[in-house]
Amino acid sequence: MSDKEQGLSRGLTNYGDRDFSVYLRNSFASSMGYSRDMLKRPIVGIANSFSGFNNCHRHFPELLDAVKRGVLMEGGLPIEFPTISLGEVFLSPTSLKFRNLMSMDTEEMVRAQPMDAVVLMGGCDKTVPAQLMGAASADLPAVQLVAGPMMTSRYQEERLGACTDCRRFWSKYRAKEVTTEQINDIEGRLATTSGTCAVMGTASTMACIAETLGMSLPGTAAIPAVHADRLRAGEESGRAAARMILNPIKPSQVMTEKSVENALRVLLALGGSTNAIIHLTAVARRLGIPVSLQKLNELSDTTPVLVNLKPVGSNYMEDFFFAGGVGAVLRELKPLLHLDTLSVTGQTLGDRLEQDEGWVDRRVIAKASEPLEPQGGLVALFGNLAPRGAILKRSAADKTLFEKEGRAVVFTSLADLAARVDDPDLDITKDDFMVLQNAGPKSESGMPEAGYLPLPRKIAEQGVKDMVRISDARMSGTAFGTIVLHVAPEASVGGPLALVRNGDRIKLSVKERRIELLVDDAELESRRAEWVSDNVPPEQRRGYDRLYASEVMQADEGCDFAFLGPVD
Ligand code: FES
Numbered sequence: 001m002s003d004k005e006q007g008l009s010r011g012l013t014n015y016g017d018r019d020f021s022v023y024l025r026n027s028f029a030s031s032m033g034y035s036r037d038m039l040k041r042p043i044v045g046i047a048n049s050f051s052g053f054n055n056c057h058r059h060f061p062e063l064l065d066a067v068k069r070g071v072l073m074e075g076g077l078p079i080e081f082p083t084i085s086l087g088e089v090f091l092s093p094t095s096l097k098f099r100n101l102m103s104m105d106t107e108e109m110v111r112a113q114p115m116d117a118v119v120l121m122g123g124c125d126k127t128v129p130a131q132l133m134g135a136a137s138a139d140l141p142a143v144q145l146v147a148g149p150m151m152t153s154r155y156q157e158e159r160l161g162a163c164t165d166c167r168r169f170w171s172k173y174r175a176k177e178v179t180t181e182q183i184n185d186i187e188g189r190l191a192t193t194s195g196t197c198a199v200m201g202t203a204s205t206m207a208c209i210a211e212t213l214g215m216s217l218p219g220t221a222a223i224p225a226v227h228a229d230r231l232r233a234g235e236e237s238g239r240a241a242a243r244m245i246l247n248p249i250k251p252s253q254v255m256t257e258k259s260v261e262n263a264l265r266v267l268l269a270l271g272g273s274t275n276a277i278i279h280l281t282a283v284a285r286r287l288g289i290p291v292s293l294q295k296l297n298e299l300s301d302t303t304p305v306l307v308n309l310k311p312v313g314s315n316y317m318e319d320f321f322f323a324g325g326v327g328a329v330l331r332e333l334k335p336l337l338h339l340d341t342l343s344v345t346g347q348t349l350g351d352r353l354e355q356d357e358g359w360v361d362r363r364v365i366a367k368a369s370e371p372l373e374p375q376g377g378l379v380a381l382f383g384n385l386a387p388r389g390a391i392l393k394r395s396a397a398d399k400t401l402f403e404k405e406g407r408a409v410v411f412t413s414l415a416d417l418a419a420r421v422d423d424p425d426l427d428i429t430k431d432d433f434m435v436l437q438n439a440g441p442k443s444e445s446g447m448p449e450a451g452y453l454p455l456p457r458k459i460a461e462q463g464v465k466d467m468v469r470i471s472d473a474r475m476s477g478t479a480f481g482t483i484v485l486h487v488a489p490e491a492s493v494g495g496p497l498a499l500v501r502n503g504d505r506i507k508l509s510v511k512e513r514r515i516e517l518l519v520d521d522a523e524l525e526s527r528r529a530e531w532v533s534d535n536v537p538p539e540q541r542r543g544y545d546r547l548y549a550s551e552v553m554q555a556d557e558g559c560d561f562a563f564l565g566p567v568d
Pocket of ligand 1: 056087088089123124125163195196197201203
C-alpha cells in the first residue's frame with residue numbers, strides 16, 4: 001500500500017478534488033491537537049463498545065488506554081471510535097435482535113473511516129459475534145480483544161458467579177427453598193466486578209472461539225477482566241494490530257473453513273453455549289463458509305468434553321484461566337485440529353502448540369485420554385418436529401430424559417407461558433414435555449433466551465429439577481436442563497412446532513438424534529391448512545424493526561440478515 005492510501009489519506013471524503021480532501025481532513029484532524037508527525041502515521045482504529053448500559057464493559061476506559069499504548073509503541077496512531085454496545089440484560093426484547101445492527105455498524109465504520117487495521121473491543125454476549133461478523137465483511141486486518149470474565153463472589157459459604165448461580169438461586173426461590181430476604185441478599189453478590197459472566201456462558205464461549213479462530217491473541221480469552229494481564233493483553237493487541245499494517249493478515253485469511261471447524265471442536269470440548277452455534281454460523285456465513293448441523297453432529301461424535309466449568313461442571317472462568325485456558329484445551333485436541341490455520345500474529349496453530357504453555361490444572365481441564373464425557377457437549381436433533389434441526393446441550397441435561405416419549409403441554413407464546421405456568425390448575429406432570437411456540441427469530445419476541453422454561457411452581461415444589469422443554473427460542477449459555485432449542489423452521493413462520501397441540505405425543509431420542517411429533521401426516525396437513533401467522537407483517541412496521549422482520553434468517557442460518565452474506 002502506498003503512503004497515499006495509508007492513514008488519514010485512506011478512504012477520502014469525496015469533494016471532487018483529492019488533494020483538497022486530504023488538506024481538509026488534515027486540517028480538521030489537527031484541531032484535535034495531534035502533531036503533524038502523528039498525523040502521518042498509519043492508523044489503528046479501536047472499535048470501542050463501552051456503554052453505560054453495559055456493565056460487562058465497565059473497565060473499557062482503562063483497557064482502551066492499554067490498547068492505545070500498544071499501537072503507539074509500534075509507530076501507529078490509535079484512534080478510538082464508538083459503536084453500538086449490546087448489554088445483555090438491558091435490551092428489549094432481546095439483544096440478539098440487535099446483533100446484526102451492531103455488525104453493520106462495525107462493518108461500515110471500519111470501512112468508511114480512515115484506518116489501516118482495527119482492534120475490536122467487545123465482550124458481552126452478542127458484541128463479539130457482531131464484531132467478528134463486521135470484521136469478516138469489512139475484511140480489514142483486525143484483532144479481537146475481549147473484556148474478560150468477571151471474578152466470582154461469595155454468599156455465606158457458597159461461591160457465586162453470574163449467571164448460572166442467578167438461575168440456580170432463582171429456581172430455589174421459586175421452589176421456596178430460599179427466602180425473599182435471602183434472594184435479595186444474593187442479588188447484590190452475583191455480579192460484583194466488571195467483565196463478562198463468570199461461567200462458560202455465551203460470552204466466554206465466544207471469547208474462546210475468537211481465540212481458536214485466530215482472531216484474538218493466544219492466551220487472552222480467559223484472562224479475568226480485572227487482572228493486570230488483561231491490560232497487558234490490551235497493549236499487546238494494539239501492538240499486533242499495528243504490526244499487521246506492515247504485514248496485512250485479513251480476517252478472511254484467519255477465519256477459514258478449517259479454523260471454523262477448529263472452533264466447533266473447541267465449542268464442543270468446552271461444553272460451550274448453544275448460542276455459539278448460531279453466532280459461529282453467522283460469522284462463517286459472512287465469508288461464505290457453511291456450518292451445517294449435520295457437521296456439528298459428526299464433530300460432536302468425535303470430540304470429548306474436557307472442561308469442568310459451570311453450567312456443565314463446577315468451576316468458573318477464573319479457574320479456567322489459572323488452569324491453562326484455551327491453550328491447554330487446544331493441546332489436548334491437537335490430533336483433531338487443523339494445525340495450518342493462521343492467527344492474527346502470523347503464527348500457525350501448529351506453531352503455537354509447539355510451545356509449552358505450562359502447568360495444567362486437571363481438576364478444570366481434563367486430558368483427552370480421560371475426558372469428562374467422550375462426546376461433545378452439543379448435539380443437533382432432526383425429525384418431523386424440526387426438519388432443519390434443533391439443538392440440545394446434552395452435557396448440561398439430565399441423561400435419564402434422553403430416550404423418552406411424553407405428552408405435550410403447549411404454551412403458544414411467552415405471554416401465555418407467563419400467564420399459566422404457575423397456575424395450580426395447569427394440567428401437567430413431570431413426565432410431560434413443555435412446548436413453547438412463537439419464540440423464534442421472526443416472532444415478536446425476537447428469539448429470546450427463554451428456552452429455559454421455568455418449571456411450573458407446583459412441579460418445582462415437588463423437588464423436580466428438570467423436564468423436557470422444547471422451543472424455537474434460545475437459552476442462556478449459563479443455563480442447564482434437558483432443553484431442545486432453536487427448532488427450525490420456527491413456529492411463527494408455520495414450522496411444524498406451530499402445529500403441536502396439547503396432548504400430542506412427542507418422542508425424543510438423543511441416541512438417534514431425533515425429535516418426532518407422533519401425529520399422523522393427514523392430521524398435520526389439516527392443522528397446517530388452518531394455521532395463520534400472528535406476526536405483524538414487515539410492511540406494517542418501520543425502521544430497524546421492519547428491516548429485521550423482513551430479513552432475519554432462521555437459527556440454522558445463524559439468524560443473520562439475508563443480504564449480509566458475501567456477493568456471489
Ligand atoms: Fe454480559 Fe453475561 S451479561 S456476558
